[in-house]
Amino acid sequence: MSIASALQEIKSQLPDTVELIAVSKTKPVALLEEAYDAGQRHFGENKVQEMAEKYEALPKDIAWHMIGHVQTNKIKYMAAFVHLVHGVDRLKVLHELNKQAKKVDRTIDCTLQVHIAQEETKFGFDANELAEVVAALETFTHVRVRGLMGMATFTDNQDQIRSEFMTLKAAFDTHGATREWDVLSMGMSGDYQIAVECGATHVRIGSSIFGARNY
Numbered sequence: 001m002s003i004a005s006a007l008q009e010i011k012s013q014l015p016d017t018v019e020l021i022a023v024s025k026t027k028p029v030a031l032l033e034e035a036y037d038a039g040q041r042h043f044g045e046n047k048v049q050e051m052a053e054k055y056e057a058l059p060k061d062i063a064w065h066m067i068g069h070v071q072t073n074k075i076k077y078m079a080a081f082v083h084l085v086h087g088v089d090r091l092k093v094l095h096e097l098n099k100q101a102k103k104v105d106r107t108i109d110c111t112l113q114v115h116i117a118q119e120e121t122k123f124g125f126d127a128n129e130l131a132e133v134v135a136a137l138e139t140f141t142h143v144r145v146r147g148l149m150g151m152a153t154f155t156d157n158q159d160q161i162r163s164e165f166m167t168l169k170a171a172f173d174t175h176g177a178t179r180e181w182d183v184l185s186m187g188m189s190g191d192y193q194i195a196v197e198c199g200a201t202h203v204r205i206g207s208s209i210f211g212a213r214n215y
C-alpha cells in the first residue's frame, strides 16, 4: 500500500477531532515527503538529532512531535521548533524544557507520560508521582502541560489494553478538567482504534503508514 493510501485509510477511521501523528522515526526524508505531499503535517520522532535533521530538510509548516524518552542534554537542539513533547517523565525534563524555552523566548507544549503498562520497561509517572508533578506545574513559566501520554502493554489482550487506556483517561479527567487539558496522546498502529474509543485526542502511528521498521 502507498503511504498516501495508508494515510487515507487510517484517517477514514478517525474522528475529525483526533490528530494523526505520523511516526516517521528511522524512515528517510523521501518517505516523509511522500506523506507531506499527501497532506500530512504532524510527524513524530523519538530521537532529537534525527528530528532536527528532518526539520532542516523539510517544509517549515510541519508540526514536530517528540514522542520518545527525552534526554535533557538534547533539549536545546529542539527547543526552537518542537511542537509538542510527549514523553515528559521526570521533573528534570520540565526544568530543562523551561530553561531552554526561555532562552528562545517560547512556551513549549508538552504532555506528561504516565506508566500504564504492565511492562517494567515503559517510562512514565505512576499515579502518586503524577499528582505531585501536577501540583508543581505553576513554577514552570515557559512550559505548558496540555495533557497526558501513555503506552499500553504490547499484548493481544484487548481487554487489558482497554483497561490501561481507561486508566489514563481517568487520570486525564481527574487532573485535566480544571486545567483545560486538551491532549490525550495514546494509541499506536496496533491499538489506536481502542485508544480512540477510550478518548484519545492524538494517536501516534508509524508502521501502518510507513511499513515495518528495521532497527
Ligand SMILES: *Cc1c(COP(=O)(O)O)cnc(C)c1O
Binding pocket: 023, 025, 046, 067, 068, 151, 187, 188, 189, 190, 204, 205, 206, 207, 208
Ligand atoms: C514508535 C512509536 C510509536 C509508533 O509505533 P507503531 O507501532 O509503528 O505505530 C508510537 N508511540 C511511541 C512512543 C513510539 O515510540
